[in-house]
Amino acid sequence: MPPRKFTYKSAGVDVDANTVWVDRIKHAMRETYGPRVISRHNAFAGMFRLDFDEQIFRRNYRQPVLVACADGVGSKVLLAAELGDLSTVGIDLVAMNVNDMITCGAEPLFFLDYLAVHKIEPAKLVALMEGISQGCRMAGCALLGGETAEMPDIYAKGVFDLGAFAVGVVELPRAVEPERVMAGDRVIGLASSGIHSNGYSLVRRVIRERKLKLRAEYPELGETLAAAVMRPTRIYVASVLKLLRSYKRKRVVSAMAHITGGGLQENIARVIGPKCDVVLDRKKWAPPPIFPFLQKQGIARREMFRVFNMGIGYALIVRPTFVDAACEKLKRAGESPVVIGKVVGGKGRVRFA
16 A cells, blocks of 8 residues: 655644735734835835934934833733633733733734634634734734744644744933832823733633633623623823823833732732832722622632733822822723822832721
8 A cells, every 4th residue: 555645734734724814914914004014015124214214204213222022911811712802812912912011101012923723714814814904903913924824733722822022222312111119109190991911811710610601791790701801901002102292301100000910919019129119099999890799709809800901901100299180191091090009118018007
């Protein structure tokens, strides 16, 4: 008997589907391009100009520092796959990266995604790529490239994973330095849209154990559970950078924190240094309905604040004399800022009053 003819497709990888997929996503990528992107057909890597001299889009740096980060969406993708709706997790992917980046005061420049799947199905995945493209437009960065890996031996049918990398830039003298935090500073909180993209192993466990129905509407939520848990992470880039750029010389923002896993306490503690504490007042804001709903299912209050953002997705530590002005600027940028705490002398801890 002659030896069997093996093909890549017989091993589970469809090269033709990948070619179709690459063609399908080109439009979504180009929607994010600005004049600083150097577009080259079928290139193996993306190119982006740091300095740009054309007057209308002028960008020139004196002491540029590149800022890079990497993040994913976590197990929220399992709920997206279960619901058959991939339209929001692409926005989540962008948000988780660029929200981290701007804590340094950096402007996002470009974004690279990594998608790993059991099987490339262009018709199903296009909503995901459109979400990534939308998120990049919201963040003002270019979707410069990425990788889609078809790995049937690693990912089960219908399962996929998302990761990404983002690169930005900040002028060194304008970089946000947490060492500047001092007693008397105030903490301004910006609202989250809900759970964002952290804590979904716990969320999924609660849904499973309490036999909750994703497509059912619950009176406490005023919407379906699916709508509440799949609402995409807010992207704070435009409002935060607008605030920072409104002060050409003064350094009114001492530090910033993206509130992700670990909640308010752990994330704010990362940016205050060893000689300060932050005291937060939980009465200053009301968490979105999804949080009391989850707590009611059997999660202790302390655990809720340790895992979730509890309604505050981003925090800025601001000099006390500029708090009112900063809040007003943030309101004009579309935010609903709330002064949720203050900085006092201490040992680098965050506590609730």
